[in-house]
Amino acid sequence: MDIGIIGAGAVGLLFAGYLGKRHNVTVYARRKEQREQLEAYGVTVWREGRRGQTDVQAKSLSALDSRHDLVILAVKGYDLDESLFITVPTETPLLFLQNGIGHMDLLKTLPYDTVMAASVEHGALKENEHTVLHKGVGATNIALVRGASGPLQRLLEEKDAAFPFVKEDDYEAMLLRKLFINAIINPLTAIAGCVNGEVASNPYYSALIEQAYGELLHLHPHMEEVISLEDIKRVCMNTAQNRSSMLKDVENGRMTEIESILGELVRKTSPRDMPVMNTLYLLVKGKESAGRMT
């Protein structure tokens, strides 16, 4: 396939590095320096101490053209905007990689024929403009929101053990499942300043996980069968030594994904119905704004 990837952060580079091995990949990056480095060096993926290099093309967003068989949106939720891909014809299939459910309304109302959503479970850390560290091999779960399943089938046919794709049937349940995990673990680790494992093993944080889970379940009762409290604690233990991206963002005074993960939820819901989530939201917003002011 001819694939366009919008966004050249950790996830965008990871997809470019793996997909570029079989497909013709163009990365759309905002900054000229990064585009030049991507054109010159390709994308380098480090995994378990070994490096793999993949040639890609790099262009500015204004050069986004109509020939792609698939366009992947790999920007953070807070940078996602329809104007990013306004020049892409509505016949082109789109694949969205964002966390949270902030983009759920957009997915539903877009005029595109084929729309897919993904929940990305890989651990990725951007090292420099063209290098990404593949820290944890997970899967890319993809569900069709609407349209033709052709491009999804093509991705499923890739048999790369280091970069597997898995088909999901219900995109809302898939995104909500990831949301439950992100909405609970990320803010809590960012506020507590600890690794994922500690929020499950510390009895006080664990009590907060339970209360937060109860609040989310109250809002989405059918999710009880999709993700249990034990599932969430298991994710913590499986990634026990990880520092969540939100923790790292707060520590480095960067913008976090709190808006796409919790912003929507707390604004839609009364603080009375989600008091723990609301408190966690305000504490992360407070840390975020303090870090960015200094």
Add this chain to the structure above:
Amino acid sequence: MDIGIIGAGAVGLLFAGYLGKRHNVTVYARRKEQREQLEAYGVTVWREGRRGQTDVQAKSLSALDSRHDLVILAVKGYDLDESLFITVPTETPLLFLQNGIGHMDLLKTLPYDTVMAASVEHGALKENEHTVLHKGVGATNIALVRGASGPLQRLLEEKDAAFPFVKEDDYEAMLLRKLFINAIINPLTAIAGCVNGEVASNPYYSALIEQAYGELLHLHPHMEEVISLEDIKRVCMNTAQNRSSMLKDVENGRMTEIESILGELVRKTSPRDMPVMNTLYLLVKGKESAGRMT
């Protein structure tokens, strides 16, 4: 007067340093090394770069005797226990300096004739076993819980501008006022990791101050006239550069006063009625236990 002071932390030393100038003061300290240093050097109070030295006697608790005209309890709330002063005759007036309302039940049920409670507004930092830094001159507000006002009058007669006493009429309102301030500012600064001023100026933390105040007011509606939301924000701004004791305790992996300040409240009340306070409580407990485990 002949005064016994139980506890030789920052507040105990501060009281010994000032009261020792006019009264015969005995400090009861747990550790032998500290008693030896207090006997040898007296108490040194540093204030605005000047030092004052006061001779005191120092004894172990087992030597607590019956001749005192007043016994001051200057231990932290979590160390307060009736067994501390079991040898003190019930005619001896007692003065309690603890934060919070954890000792409120004790105050009510003690078999002593004269009981007083204080709300201490001084800033004090213990430098070493016999030296305390008097960082902020406030007042010691004292209210009679029951009994004779003689010892209270004697304290009120001290005219030391650096160590003033103020009489309060309603000890419950006095302790609750301090509780409102401590219950909101201390946990929030400890979790946010910031100085007092920032929790009032940061809009997200400020929103949490409001919600926490609302919860406390719901529990103690008559307090609206004793302390307003503006009063609490004013305390933050008046101590803008201060790092709260709870923040310092958390940073140093020490036990905090969270139990005496919030423990009682959250156990007496359903988390549903105090969700923000409950979340702050669990976050401080989590940080505290994580710090003490490492």
